[in-house]
Amino acid sequence: MLTRPQLEKYADVLLWGLTTSRVEPYKPGDVVLVQYELPALRLAEAVYAKLLARGLNPVPRLALTPRMEKDFYSLADEAQLVFQAPGQAVLHENVHGAMHLLAPESLTHLSAIDPKRIAAAAVARKPLRDILVRREEKGEFGWTLCLYPTRELAEKAGMTAREYAAQVTAACFLKEAEPVAVWRGLYEEAREIKSWLGSFEAVALHIESDNVDLTVTPGEHRRWLGLSGHNIPSFEIFTSPDWRGTSGRYYADQPSYRSGNYVRGVRLTFTDGVVTDIAAEQGEAFVRKQLAMDPGASRLGEFSLTDKRFSKINRFMANTLYDENFGGPHGNCHVAVGSSYSDTFDGDPATLDGARKEALGFNDSALHWDLVNTEPKRVRARLADGRETTIYEDGQFRY
Structure with a gap:
């Protein structure tokens, strides 16, 4: 190959x-x-x-x-x-x-x-x-x-x-x-965007597309990560939100293969941080069993955005590593149900014990499943003073 x-x-x-x-x-x-x-x-x-x-x-x-x-x-x-x-x-x-x-x-x-x-x-x-x-x-x-x-x-x-x-x-x-x-250059560009995102200190993010109307709460003591060397390739910039503040509806138009199952058209409704309604065009029974794996499997562990200017991926790849980094004409956002990433804590993650993670709304689960939306979308940040600013639109950060 x-x-x-x-x-x-x-x-x-x-x-x-x-x-x-x-x-x-x-x-x-x-x-x-x-x-x-x-x-x-x-x-x-x-x-x-x-x-x-x-x-x-x-x-x-x-x-x-x-x-x-x-x-x-x-x-x-x-x-x-x-x-x-x-x-x-x-x-x-x-x-x-x-x-x-x-x-x-x-x-x-x-x-x-x-x-x-x-x-x-x-x-x-x-x-x-x-x-x-x-x-x-x-x-x-x-x-x-x-x-x-x-x-x-x-x-x-x-x-x-x-x-x-x-x-x-x-x-x-x-x-x-x-x-x-090339990767070193992208790493530096991403570092500037992450710093810019962190400067807003947003209390909520509102994601809108034809089939998505979702509010995500970044949470206290969070930072944005991405292009950290963990995934090759990786163009996403993400954080692990406070799962308790998730509400609204999310739609994954990108199919996925997981544990031998093909899943397409997943629709999730979040109420008070927990998935309360599940539907899928294909594989719905599997989705329901996955989200019942443990208490944290039906909560949000990650929110991510990919800038189309970075990613060269423009086809469905039948693999989450690539599909969550899809660029295409509109970039993508994805959420992960299940476990969160403690390194999105803005201090020393080694100081976090279980009680502290729970208090900050970091989710814990044996599941981590990325669900990708590639529709045209706008993401607005609501600031502490009530103002709103668009941080992502037309597949790219408004940096």
Whole structure:
């Protein structure tokens, strides 16, 4: 799918992303987990060599194949479903970075699995994720995520393999002579926009499009994040709002694949911060089960905007990493139901305990599901003095 020079450039960009995603610099001897799916083997090999050259200790892990994953959810008994391999917690307590190379060979192999079984396994793994969140809050851990093009992705997105790979290379600037330099430039532009957004100290955001009329409360002690190296590519600028102040209706016109299920046309109504009505043009039963996963699954964990001037993505990609960064003619906004990001706290996230997060309205859940709207829209910020100002319109920030 990608040429050797493109693979080397991709690996360089991922190294930039991993380095940028962590507060503290990496030191020789630090441990980096490299989790990859089989089609991404050549990219994993390129990354592995570059990590070694940096004096780091890569730990490669091959993800489950579609058959193994289907067999797990089909055949595992209740104890096996929540089983955690010995040493997992030890690894999570000692790993300094992680790279996740997504390359799915199937998007629908879990379509016949009861979503409750998938949810049970996700809830069981949450303590491991919490370890990494805590360590990231302390600046001890960083991560990055990318996508390697596969024929399955291309087919589900309605493209040829060549067209799909072209979207990936364009989005990650792999045809540029120095793609890392391009990412550094975007990083600086995004930093200025985030600072501008933070200067408003908005008490509410109002999002309007043909099918969206939603009010989101940014909350106290929040900051905007984005282009932090965590996701490659990443053009979104986001915050984790106070979930209690969410009200109105939201519509995701962008379809999504999740846990083997194809979902389209999700409509959510929020009342006093909680989803009170759910509808979908396809996959409604699955959506309802996902949002019933735990108490936080029906609350808002993220609000995000993507500027069309940054993103080169102009097609549905059948993958959330790309679809949540869609540029196209109108940019996009997306919300995530489920867990919030504690690093949107404007102080030291390491000082946040569970009680403090709850008091500030940071949501907690085993779920984090991004739902994308690409309609033309306007986003207005309501300020403490009652004034309103438009911060986003025609697919771009009014910066």
